[in-house]
Amino acid sequence: MPDRITLLHLYAYFGITANVKAALYAGSPLTKYSNKLTPLALSILSNQKNTVLAFVKFFTKKITENPLLGNSISTEDLMSINKLGFSALTDFYDSLLWVNTIADLPIAISSTWRLPIRIINSEFIPQKSWFFSSNTEENGLSIEFLTSLVSFNMVSGSQESIDFLKSLVTSPCQDIFRSKFIQNYIDHKWHHFILITSLQCLLYIVYMGFLCTVSITTDFNTINMMFFAIGFFLSLYEILQIFGGIREYFTDIWNMIDLSRTIMLIFFADSLIKSRSYQPTVLLVLNLFSWARGISYFRIFSRTRYMINLITEVIKDVLPFLIILAYSTVGFAFILMLMSLEKTIFSEFLSGSYLITLGNINKPDYRIIQWICFIIATIVNPVIMMNLLISIMGDIYDRVQESKEVADYRELANLILEIEIATIWQRNVRSLQRMHVCREVETKNVSGTWLGKVREIKILVNGIRVNQNKAASVNNKILAENSMLKDQVGRIEKILISLKDKLIDSTDNINSEIFCPQGHRIKFEYFYEKPTPCNNCKRVIEIGYYCSICNHCLCKLCFKLAYKEKVDNTDITCYRGHKLNWISDHKQYKGYEKKVFICIGCKKKMYKNSFNCNKCKWDICYKCIDIIVSKSSIAWSTQCDQNHSLAWNHKSHNTYGCNICKATFQKCGSFRCDICDYDVCIRCFGEIA
Known part of the structure; x- marks a missing residue:
């Protein structure tokens, strides 16, 4: 194809996921067409999420086997994938940090070295000299070397670095911060910023010290001048952040607090110089914003970093509770006011209701009804509401503890992003490099802490649940297929029965003289695909006798009963001249110990339904009766060898031989020529008549 376009490019662009998978696992190249876009980039550009996920899973599975596949992934691709937030991102990023087995590197190092060691270099194969000196002892800790398979712009403050950090922080899949790749990436950047941030924190501590001094004595002196100098110097950092990105600045709560602190600092300076009357109020608000801003510096320390996230989560989750608490507090304030004998202002009762919530209860002088209301107030707010608050905060703590690792690295990423946005002088610097990590060989993947074990248990439980769902789905498919097979087997059995019955009955019933009410002859049919009522x-039947002209249908039983009625209207008898009766079960007669009987006409074994003479134990099937009844009228046109006509004779000799089939019959009538002593059995007569 022109411009080096492959079928994989087309499949990726149009989102034909099945073909993309087949092409990837068949070894289709991931090259750019005209040095522009790879198949992955095309699927991202056309917003084909399922196709992008197929690429992510392919790289996760195959990139360790072929590390050069990482060259087809760009930083822009990773940022787009982060925004899609696939749950497979954690494993995907872990696969991008490849254990380098190509280079000739040591496998052990002295335990005095502090690991991990991270080096940034554009080369794919690391060198020992990057990490250690030439005379370093190669014994002690077992180590391994990892290489990032994707090149990044690692320059702090560059636009690509900032955009990648934003994609991490805003990704719907926050478990991405559990990836060793992302953790090493963030730790490397933090290593370069920790000194600057520590100095900024130290400067803010000095600022808070001066603020405390100024709050004690507000006289304009040298201390105040130093306080304002440090305060406005800290505000320069805010100006850099605003120039770095206005939208990002005003969407961060800490920046808004810092901006408010700077504004209050300006108002306080003005009130101090001009002795304004609102100076105490401004100083109070300045203290409020300054102490609140100081909380953000706890993000610098690993032991307190995740607690910032804990405070944020508590504030978000406790807001609905605070609304209910405020409602009950105001309601009990009105009740207390109405119970009071001395009418005073409402604010005193509101503060009293709030103090009851905190457990500050004075012994009042109430009547009975007032005591009931007071007891209810002291149970609801101090006992029920406060214990509910404790349980809510306990649940939040458990949730945050479980995701402590994620919260820790997310806060660290936000802090790094804040600093990089302020580094405006490196926006356009671009240098693609790889990250090389030397670390101690990991022997266990499961964390030793309780929160790590809980997460591992949850992952196992989720895996079991997924497997159960898959097993249930497979079981349902098997049951459905089994039911279909049963239905098909049933239909086949019905077809076989129908074919058998048709083969047995069709020949004898083609010329049946049983008619529908309109006078049409009915024939044997089977209709298993569309059951029809008799x-x-x-009764709904699948096998029976049918008139195709007027759609008249009879089941086999009713068809045979029709023969019974027809026989009753004739003078057909047994060989002794006894009247025949229709019976469906021979066990009801004495002497018939077996259900099977033999027709005297066709000598076939029958199981039910015959015309019977109980006195003579004589049975004839309805098919032979049909021949006698239906074809006796044409017997005179059938002749013997001497051209004499044949006639039905139920009193034939006790024993005779059929002149056609040569079979011998006993106690059975025949179509006979008395002149020639010529006999034809019922079956043969039915064939020739």
């Missing part, structure tokens, strides 16, 4: 007994 017009006589209304």
Whole structure:
């Protein structure tokens, strides 16, 4: 194809995920067309999420086997993937930090070295000299060397670095911060900023010290001048952040607090110089914003960093509770006011209701109804509401503890992002490099802390739940297929039965003289695909006798009963001249110990339904009866060898031989020529008539 476009490029652009998977695992190249876009970039550009996920899973599985696949992934691709927030991102990033087995590197190092060691270099194969000196002892701790398979712009303050950090912080998949790749990336950047941030924190501590001094004595002196100098110097950092990104600055709560602190600092300076009357109020608000801003510096320390996230989560989750608490506090304030014998202002009762919530209860002088209301107030707010608050905060603490690692690195990423935005002089610097890490060989993947074990247990439980769902889905498919097979087997059995019955019955019933009410002859049919009700007994049947002209249908039983009625209207008898009866179960007669009987006409074994003479134990099937009844009228046109006509004779000799089939019959009538002593059995007559 022109411009080095492959089928994989087209599949990726149009989101044909199945073809993309097949092409990837078949080894299709991931090259750029015309040095512009790779198949992954095309799928991202066309917003084909399922296709992008297929690429992510492919890289996760295959990139360790072929590390050069990382060259087809750009930083822009990673930022777009981060925004999509796939749950597979953690494993994906872990696969991008490859254990380098190509280079000739030591496998052990002295335990005096502080690991991990991170080096940034554009080369793919690391060198020992990057990490250690030439005379370093190669024994002690077992180590391994990791290389990032994707090149990054690692320059702090560059636009690409800032955008990548933003994509991490805003990614819907916050478990991305559990990835060793992302953790090493953030730790490397933090290593370069920790000194600057520590100095800024130390300067803010000095600022807070001067603020405390100024709050004690407000006389304009040297201390005040130093306080204002440090305060406005800290505000220069805010100016750099505003120039770095106005939108990002005004969407950060800490920046808004810092901006408010700077504004109050300006008002306080003005009130101090001109002796304004609002000076105490301004100083109070300045203290409030300054102490609040100081909380953000706890993000510098690893032991307190995640607690910032804990405070944020508590504030967000406790707001609905505070609304209910405020409602109950105001309500009980009105109740207390109405119970009071001395009417005073409402604010005193509101403060009293709030103090009851905190457990500050004075012994009042109330009547009975007032005591009931007071007891209810002291139970609801101090006992129920406060214990509810404790349980809410306990749940939040458990949730944050479980994701402590994520919260820790997310706060650290936010802090690094804040500093990089202020580093405006390096926006356009671009230098693609790889990250090389030397670390101690990990022997266990499961964390030793309780929160790590809880997470591992949850992952196992989720895995079991997924497997259960898959097993249930497979089981449902098997049951559905089994049911389909049963239905098909049932239909096949019905077809076989129908074919069998048709083969048995069709020959004998083609010329049946049983008619529908309109006078049309009915024939044997099977209709298993569309069961039809019998017009006589209304039973839905799949095999029966049918008139295709007027859609008249009879089941086999009703068809045979029709023969019974027809026989009853004739003079057909047994060989002794006894009247025949229709029976469906031979066990009801004495002497018939077996259900099977033999037709005297066709000599076939039958199991039910025959015309019977109980006195003579004589049975004939309905098919033979049909021949006798239906074809006796044409017997005179059938002749013997001497051209004499044949006639039905139920009193034939006790024993005779059929002149056609040569079979011998006993106690059975025949179609006979008395002149020639010529006999034809019922079956043969039905064939020739």
